[in-house]
Amino acid sequence: MNYLTESYVDSLALNSSAIKNGKDLVKKNSFPLLCQSEDGTIIFGECKGSGKDPYRCSVDVAKEGNPVFRCSCPSRQFPCKHNLGLMYAYTSGKTFITAPVPQDIVDKREKAEKREEKKKEPVDPDAPVVKRKTNKSALMKKIAAQLEGISIAEKLILQLVQSGLGGLDKKALQTAEEQAKQLGNYYIPGIQTALRDLTLQFRALEDRETMYTNVIEQLTTLQALIKKSREYLNSRLENPDHPMDTESALEEWMGHAWQIAELRESGRVRSESSELLQLSFRSYTDQARGEFIDEGYWSDLQSGQLHITRTYRPFRAAKYIREEDSVFQVVEAKELAQYPGELNKRVRWEEATFREADSQDFQKICASAHKSFPEVIKQVKNQIKNPLSDKRPVVLLQFAEIKKTETGYILLDEQGKQIPLADIPYLGEPTTHLLSMLNKTFLQNQAIMVMFEHNWQHNRLKAQPLSIVTTNEVVRLLY
Incomplete structure (x- = not known):
């Protein structure tokens, strides 16, 4: 033992x-x-x-x-x-x-x-994969209810917009929140959460300009979510045998909680052992969901991709659900399930062992880092412009230097291309100032994991440093 x-x-x-x-x-x-x-x-x-x-x-x-x-x-x-x-x-x-x-x-x-x-009994490799039978009658009723809920959500958004965003008072917001609660009966918890997040934006203690920027962004997301959800559900209503969408995150946006059996049936489970090393970790509160969220950012030592793990702990049941924490050892997952997604796919595993990380692991991570800043920026922008994509992707970059300027810090690649480094309000945890405390050796010719965000007011990308990876260690700026 x-x-x-x-x-x-x-x-x-x-x-x-x-x-x-x-x-x-x-x-x-x-x-x-x-x-x-x-x-x-x-x-x-x-x-x-x-x-x-x-x-x-x-x-x-x-x-x-x-x-x-x-x-x-x-x-x-x-x-x-x-x-x-x-x-x-x-x-x-x-x-x-x-x-x-x-x-x-x-x-x-x-x-x-x-x-x-x-x-462990041997399975005939030529035997067809047995999928669970779908209760078509129940599915049709559920989809009909979802479509009805989407119509209700659309009317609610229209009422908010027609009444004027600048004229919404506490009474109007309370009415909107009460109406949003009704969506709990229509199997679209994701859309309900997005609406709740919209009303919370109005209550946020921020300057009006920032608040309106966030509200417009949330309205854009909601409009795209409602449109795509309706199209998708109508297509499934016409063809109940049509499988669930396992290529995009639309189902999760609507609120579907993927079961590992569903991911396995859709071929999204890697059966061979997978090794992952956590590079950063954070816990935060999502008031719109009514949950605590533990989020880890991991490097896949086999593929070089960056994955995310998320544990949701509802306020009412938080004490019965394990609170995740930083992990410093290499996780050897027996089976790795990948959720639908883009740059940073969410993953999960049920069984795993642990071992100490060594220099070979760190070298693998450094080797997987992107060298060209322009290519990364293009990839990030293509993802961010999709309303239903993750607006804050995490990327691992090779850099030549982290340089301090009069206005802050910039990241330079081998070609001299720059990326500005700055704290992202979304994270709520400043890390950029920690760069001044590091030895100069960490600020040259290393790999860095950053979270991107598009600043709508200045119409430019900025990145917050999360960790620096050398060939010998990981220096975490965000635990």
């Missing part, structure tokens, strides 16, 4: 409170019984609880990267604080006696092993 370290246990916890609660159990000596199996693949014990009987907890670590947690407590957190405490007791060097594994754990383990063996 060499991989069962304190940092690994931290990564399994749902949030910082769960980490604290688990460690507190160890500090309070709440485990009168600590045991491990003879082969060391299961740790188990008893933890004092609020009742007279202790909670019986166990952690099966036979399968690296996919521990199995069991506990007799009623907690809905997974892993619970008792499981975490048990693992922290092990990593802190507490004495675990060797003892026979309880029979109920043995039985459950055997059942799990049988399920795994069944999955």
Whole structure:
């Protein structure tokens, strides 16, 4: 169980409170019984609880990267604080006696092993892929409801525009927000969120000019979303056998939550092992969605592409969903699922192991960085001009120098082409000023990951530095 370290246990916890609660159990000596199996693949014990009987907890670590947690407590957190405490007791060097594994754990383990063996049974490569059957009647009803909801959203936007953006008061905004809530019954949560975001723009504490710029941009997005969604849904209504759009992000824009089975059926799952290294990470609050979002930016060591991971934690259920954090080791994902997208595809995995990053990994990342600034700028502009594309793509660039000027910092490539570096309001985390604190060696002939944004007021692209990659390390400016 060499991989069962304190940092690994931290990564399994749902949030910082769960980490604290688990460690507190160890500090309070709440485990009168600590045991491990003879082969060391299961740790188990008893933890004092609020009742007279202790909670019986166990952690099966036979399968690296996919521990199995069991506990007799009623907690809905997974892993619970008792499981975490048990693992922290092990990593802190507490004495675990060797003892026979309880029979109920043995039985459950055997059942799990049988399920795994069944999955490993050879599959006929010539056999057709069995896809789930679609309930056409239910699909037709859902699409009809979606189209009705889109019409309601369109009328609401028209009312806002006709009443005059400058004349919207608190009462009008409240009415619009109440009407937007009705869209929750029409299976278009993405469009509902976009409308909620529009009303929040009016409430933002910004100068009027900036607010109107953001509102116009959001209205443009909504108009394109409604138009394309209606066309797409009408085509599916005419032909129920027409598959879902897995090439663009339209389904996700409308609010569809992709299941890994759907991604697998559409060929968007890489079955061979994939290696990824996180270059930057952030957590933020999305009021329009009513969720906390944990977002990681990763380099794919095989393809050289930059991917994004996102974990959505609804406000009401946040304490039951694991809060993601920065990852500094290389993730070896058994299976990598890629969502529809463009420059930075969202990815996810269910099983993974970890290893320390080495110089070869950093060299691969540096080698995958773009050398030509004009080519990158053209690619970014082509994406940004699409209303339903990610407006803030992340790109890895090779640079000759980061130079300070009278007005700020600029990025120079080998040909002397420039990209201005500046903080993006969207991120809400300034990083550009950190460049002055770095050794000069980091500011010459390295690779840098930046997030682009189009400044509508000045009609120009700017980029915020997120991390600098050398052949020996990653210097994170945004964790």
